[in-house]
Amino acid sequence: MIYFSTRNASPPASLKTALLDGLAPDGGLYLPEQLMSLPDGWQGAPSLAGLGAHVLAPFVADTVPNAEALVRDALNFETPLVRLDDDLFVLELFHGPTLSFKDVGARTLARFAHALLEPGERLTILVATSGDTGSAVADGFSGLPGVRVVLLFPEGRVSEVQERQLAIERPGVTPVRVRGTFDDCQRLVKTAFEDDRFRAHGRLSSANSINIGRLLPQSLYYLDAVRQLGDTPRFVVPSGNLGNLTAGVMAHRAGMPAAGFVAAHNANRGFADFLAGDDLRPADTVQTLSNAMDVGRPSNAERLTALLPPERLRALVRGTVTDDAATRASIRETYDRYGYLACPHTAVGLDAVRRLRDEGASGPMVVLSTAHPAKFPDVVAEATGATPPEPEALARLRGLPDVAVTVEPTLDALHDAAFA
Numbered sequence: 425m426i427y428f429s430t431r432n433a434s435p436p437a438s439l440k441t442a443l444l445d446g447l448a449p450d451g452g453l454y455l456p457e458q459l460m461s462l463p464d465g466w467q468g469a470p471s472l473a474g475l476g477a478h479v480l481a482p483f484v485a486d487t488v489p490n491a492e493a494l495v496r497d498a499l500n501f502e503t504p505l506v507r508l509d510d511d512l513f514v515l516e517l518f519h520g521p522t523l524s525f526k527d528v529g530a531r532t533l534a535r536f537a538h539a540l541l542e543p544g545e546r547l548t549i550l551v552a553t554s555g556d557t558g559s560a561v562a563d564g565f566s567g568l569p570g571v572r573v574v575l576l577f578p579e580g581r582v583s584e585v586q587e588r589q590l591a592i593e594r595p596g597v598t599p600v601r602v603r604g605t606f607d608d609c610q611r612l613v614k615t616a617f618e619d620d621r622f623r624a625h626g627r628l629s630s631a632n633s634i635n636i637g638r639l640l641p642q643s644l645y646y647l648d649a650v651r652q653l654g655d656t657p658r659f660v661v662p663s664g665n666l667g668n669l670t671a672g673v674m675a676h677r678a679g680m681p682a683a684g685f686v687a688a689h690n691a692n693r694g695f696a697d698f699l700a701g702d703d704l705r706p707a708d709t710v711q712t713l714s715n716a717m718d719v720g721r722p723s724n725a726e727r728l729t730a731l732l733p734p735e736r737l738r739a740l741v742r743g744t745v746t747d748d749a750a751t752r753a754s755i756r757e758t759y760d761r762y763g764y765l766a767c768p769h770t771a772v773g774l775d776a777v778r779r780l781r782d783e784g785a786s787g788p789m790v791v792l793s794t795a796h797p798a799k800f801p802d803v804v805a806e807a808t809g810a811t812p813p814e815p816e817a818l819a820r821l822r823g824l825p826d827v828a829v830t831v832e833p834t835l836d837a838l839h840d841a842a843f844a
């Protein structure tokens with residue numbers, strides 16, 4: 425299978441190039457020449473891992489040695505469909521080790537990338553994070569021989585729970601606390617890629633959210649939802665950089681039944697406005713309660729428009745916008761009505777359902793629940809009066825030493841702290 429750039433100005437690439445480079449040389453995003461095909465009887469696969477073995481492993485088997493075992497190991501947790509009412513379901517994607525759906529993509533990408541290294545080849549993953557990506561990437565790649573992760577996060581600008589997940593000791597991972605903003609962290613990563621000093625230790629890669637290696641496995645949980653439901657739902661996807669939605673549209677294009685999709689956005693509304701007929705305009709990022717969806721220029725919009733021309737995309741995907749007040753109300757109403765605690769991102773999706781129902785929409789709807797509510801205990805407790813019980817995966821981290829090195833936001837400081 426070869427991978428081509430959405431901008432069509434780069435040579436076709438191998439899976440290894442697509443996974444390790446992330447971005448194509450022409451600035452476009454990689455897509456496979458053909459989409460995954462759904463083998464007959466996929467609905468009979470017993471779990472997410474089973475779907476991975478039946479659908480994803482054959483798709484990469486020509487390049488990834490031992491693909492089935494890697495996929496089964498990466499996707500070794502459940503994605504249960506929880507029923508809230510007759511036609512409303514939540515697909516819980518947060519049962520992986522770092523409690524967000526980012527585990528699905530990061531764990532699979534890590535295993536594939538490692539399997540594609542030549543003997544003796546070394547890989548450094550350099551990633552900037554303000555939220556769930558960093559801990560999922562660190563956890564996913566940790567301990568793989570020949571692989572190191574350098575994880576940059578902004579001092580004082582991540583939540584207490586996030587900091588606990590980022591700053592702990594993991595084999596092969598160097599957490600770096602940067603005295604600056606998330607933008608400083610991103611700038612450092614970008615400039616490090618252009619600086620030879622950082623390549624002296626092996627191949628440099630970023631594992632960021634535009635990586636096709638993260639999207640391919642994410643298509644699987646959509647199939648898992650249809651399998652568990654035994655019906656054709658409309659999918660409601662809390663969206664930021666649109667990787668999650670793209671994975672769903674890819675699954676649909678490959679033959680998965682879906683009654684449509686909803687791109688549920690917070691106040692960062694550019695893509696929702698595009699779906700309603702506007703041009704796609706890059707905008708400054710607005711900070712919200714659902715901070716993992718605070719993206720002003722969603723990169724994967726380019727993939728979605730490469731998969732479907734705008735008129736077909738607009739027919740398949742509806743956009744909604746939910747502000748912070750409505751997000752809080754959604755957390756509260758979901759708890760009052762169903763006794764269910766939702767994280768702020770999931771609550772944006774649940775608010776989209778409320779709106780669609782107010783407009784008369786019917787039929788089964790599946791809201792993708794992207795993070796565990798215990799990652800956002802303050803917002804959830806403030807809205808409901810109930811504190812989400814802390815899962816074992818978080819409780820375990822309490823009291824572990826903080827091993828992050830703190831640096832000024834300069835390339836020299838980053839190099840000395842993590843690469844010297």
Ligand SMILES: *Cc1c(COP(=O)(O)O)cnc(C)c1O
Pocket residue numbers: 524525526555556557633662663664665666667668669716717769794795
């Ligand atoms: C990353 C993230 C999102 C947004 O997903 P995209 O693929 O960027 O659209 C939503 N919710 C949570 C909890 C996330 O971590």
